[in-house]
Amino acid sequence: MELMERKGEISASMMCSDLVNLKETIEIFEQEGVERLHIDVMDGIFVPNFGLGVDYIRGLRSLTGIPLDLHLMIKEPEYKLQWIGIEPTDIVSIHYESSFQVQRVLDWLAPYGCKRFLAINPATPINSLEEVLDYIDGINVLMVNPGFAGQKIVPSTMRKAAKIAELLRREGREDIIMEVDGNITPDNARKLRDVGASIFVAGTSSIFKGDISKYRDNIEELRRAIV
Numbered sequence: 001m002e003l004m005e006r007k008g009e010i011s012a013s014m015m016c017s018d019l020v021n022l023k024e025t026i027e028i029f030e031q032e033g034v035e036r037l038h039i040d041v042m043d044g045i046f047v048p049n050f051g052l053g054v055d056y057i058r059g060l061r062s063l064t065g066i067p068l069d070l071h072l073m074i075k076e077p078e079y080k081l082q083w084i085g086i087e088p089t090d091i092v093s094i095h096y097e098s099s100f101q102v103q104r105v106l107d108w109l110a111p112y113g114c115k116r117f118l119a120i121n122p123a124t125p126i127n128s129l130e131e132v133l134d135y136i137d138g139i140n141v142l143m144v145n146p147g148f149a150g151q152k153i154v155p156s157t158m159r160k161a162a163k164i165a166e167l168l169r170r171e172g173r174e175d176i177i178m179e180v181d182g183n184i185t186p187d188n189a190r191k192l193r194d195v196g197a198s199i200f201v202a203g204t205s206s207i208f209k210g211d212i213s214k215y216r217d218n219i220e221e222l223r224r225a226i227v
Helices: 019-031 054-063 102-112 126-135 156-170 186-195 212-226
Strands: 009-013 036-042 068-073 091-095 115-120 138-142 177-181 199-202
Touching (some): 009 212, 019 054, 036 054, 068 199, 091 102, 091 138, 102 115, 102 126, 138 156, 156 177, 156 186, 186 199, 186 212
Parallel strands (some): 009 199, 036 068, 068 091, 091 115, 115 138, 138 177, 177 199
């Protein structure tokens, strides 16, 4: 499938959600057809923050059938996969920078039947992708340095996304999905859609901007940017 032929999808960044209104937020996402819930799992080692953990993931699954998009910002994820309760409907992103044995992590993910994504930080060169294209279903392009919501985009990552799209075309791997994560405003989403991104992690720059009364309008605005 050509990169631009793939449907644009929203992955709602749940670290930005208001826990007080979590059930109502999920109901809005279900009604508005949000495709995925993005879960940032952070260990305080790989990134300087603690994020959503195993109990949160389990609780979220009890609230909704929306598939999860699990972003593992943890050191040596290969030894922790069994804790998470990964389902075949999930996307699981592991970081290139998080393990000395990236191929092994991707191999150990395979039995779960999930979509295997490789996440790369803003300063990680795209040639790190070339030797693992046969092991992944997607690439999660970090547009900010991971760990905290509300950051501004690293400008070079816009060019980087275009270079990744070109790499996938050159290697005949346009079946690989490009996800973009970090400061995904409607304007940035539109530009990234033009180069081939198809999953957009939506946080405080888009659907979580303002209080819960704004979420439906925010989703609609982002939808218009990624059609």
